[in-house]
Amino acid sequence: MDTLTESPLVPRTDTLLDVRDLHVEFRTRDGIAKAVNGVSYAVARGETLAVLGESGSGKSVTVQAVMGILDSPPGFVTRGEILFRGENLLTMPADQRRKVRGAKMAMIFQDALSALNPVLTVGYQLGEMFVVHRGMSRRDARAMAVELMDRVRIPAARQRVGDYPHQFSGGMRQRIMIAMAMALEPDLIIADEPTTALDVTVQAQVMDLLAELRQEMGMGLILITHDLGVVADVADRIAVMYAGRIVETAPVHDIYRAPAHPYTKGLLESIPRLDRKGKELYAIRGLPPSLTDVPPGCAFNPRCPMARERCRTEVPPLYRVTAERGSACHYWEECVGDD
Numbered sequence: 004m005d006t007l008t009e010s011p012l013v014p015r016t017d018t019l020l021d022v023r024d025l026h027v028e029f030r031t032r033d034g035i036a037k038a039v040n041g042v043s044y045a046v047a048r049g050e051t052l053a054v055l056g057e058s059g060s061g062k063s064v065t066v067q068a069v070m071g072i073l074d075s076p077p078g079f080v081t082r083g084e085i086l087f088r089g090e091n092l093l094t095m096p097a098d099q100r101r102k103v104r105g106a107k108m109a110m111i112f113q114d115a116l117s118a119l120n121p122v123l124t125v126g127y128q129l130g131e132m133f134v135v136h137r138g139m140s141r142r143d144a145r146a147m148a149v150e151l152m153d154r155v156r157i158p159a160a161r162q163r164v165g166d167y168p169h170q171f172s173g174g175m176r177q178r179i180m181i182a183m184a185m186a187l188e189p190d191l192i193i194a195d196e197p198t199t200a201l202d203v204t205v206q207a208q209v210m211d212l213l214a215e216l217r218q219e220m221g222m223g224l225i226l227i228t229h230d231l232g233v234v235a236d237v238a239d240r241i242a243v244m245y246a247g248r249i250v251e252t253a254p255v256h257d258i259y260r261a262p263a264h265p266y267t268k269g270l271l272e273s274i275p276r277l278d279r280k281g282k283e284l285y286a287i288r289g290l291p292p293s294l295t296d297v298p299p300g301c302a303f304n305p306r307c308p309m310a311r312e313r314c315r316t317e318v319p320p321l322y323r324v325t326a327e328r329g330s331a332c333h334y335w336e337e338c339v340g341d342d
């Protein structure tokens with residue numbers, strides 16, 4: 004059977020980021036935690052890639068390696084390439100990499116309160132981007148800060164530019180972080196669960212804003228989320244992670260129509276859907292494996308309803324399902340056919 008050895012998500016044109024066979028491990032007193040074990044994904048300009056998976060599956064560590072903010076030690080990239088516009092960030096001189104990180108890619112974190120500096124006004128922090136990267140005067144930078152706050156629809160921006168982070172609500176603070184990430188009009192934005200800490204209604208507003216700005220500015224977006232509900236509306240492609248690997252990757256609509264991996268299927272069946280009313284919600288049984296002791300064969304086998312002997316010994320490669328789709332399940336054909 005055909006397997007995908009190259010990055011399976013390489014879009015045809017205008018690839019911004021191309022992560023290839025990335026391996027990251029944490030060397031701790033308790034042993035070596037293999038957090039990322041051969042992840043490949045790519046994002047093109049104007050494209051949104053959603054990364055899904057349970058807690059501990061390596062979603063954040065992967066993007067930390069991309070941004071160059073991995074906690075190291077104990078974390079080390081042990082193999083792979085991270086190409087940004089064709090250049091490998093991992094072998095780039097540190098000062099050049101810092102420039103890419105500041106101006107060409109930006110990150111939005113889950114917790115704005117800890118990402119923003121509590122003792123500086125939001126106007127100062129937003130303006131700082133323009134002072135440092137564009138050499139603007141403080142006065143001009145402040146005007147830019149007001150403009151940015153307007154753009155992310157913070158009411159009364161002119162009056163609030165001198166306020167401190169704690170004076171804003173959670174949703175407004177998240178908007179400020181989005182403004183900060185957008186300030187220099189980067190090519191790529193990475194949002195790591197940007198709305199998890201917010202109320203449900205505020206979550207939807209912030210997600211809408213992010214999707215709107217992304218479209219307006221035509222950049223690439225990696226959106227890490229637990230919320231399969233939002234993914235269908237905003238993402239072009241999905242990568243599902245399990246125990247530090249991508250187990251399924253596909254255009255968003257293919258996955259919703261018929262998952263090609265039992266784990267994806269379990270995730271999808273655990274969201275409430277109107278057309279499945281009356282059916283019991285399926286939750287994937289058991290827990291993800293410890294990363295210092297990943298089961299042999301398919302890492303999902305102890306929890307998989309379709310597992311059989313081969314799954315306990317043979318690691319499934321990423322099989323090619325279609326030109327744009329891959330599944331790391333020996334029995335993906337049964338899984339797709341089964342819906």
Ligand SMILES: Nc1ncnc2c1ncn2[C@@H]1O[C@H](COP(=O)(O)OP(=O)(O)OP(=O)(O)O)[C@@H](O)[C@H]1O
Nearest residue numbers: 029036038057058059060061062063064065074294
């Ligand atoms: N600073 C660290 N020191 C040691 N191990 C770490 C560190 N950061 C991450 N890890 C290891 O990497 C694994 C993957 O972590 P990661 O943060 O990428 O998970 P995640 O998929 O983002 O989960 P969540 O949904 O909870 O954010 C963790 O389970 C842990 O074993």
Ligand code: SF4
Nearest residue numbers: 301304307314332333
């Ligand atoms: S390879 Fe086997 S254990 Fe792994 S997902 Fe497929 S059927 Fe389940």
Ligand SMILES: [Mg+2]
Nearest residue numbers: 062063064195
């Ligand atoms: Mg995370």
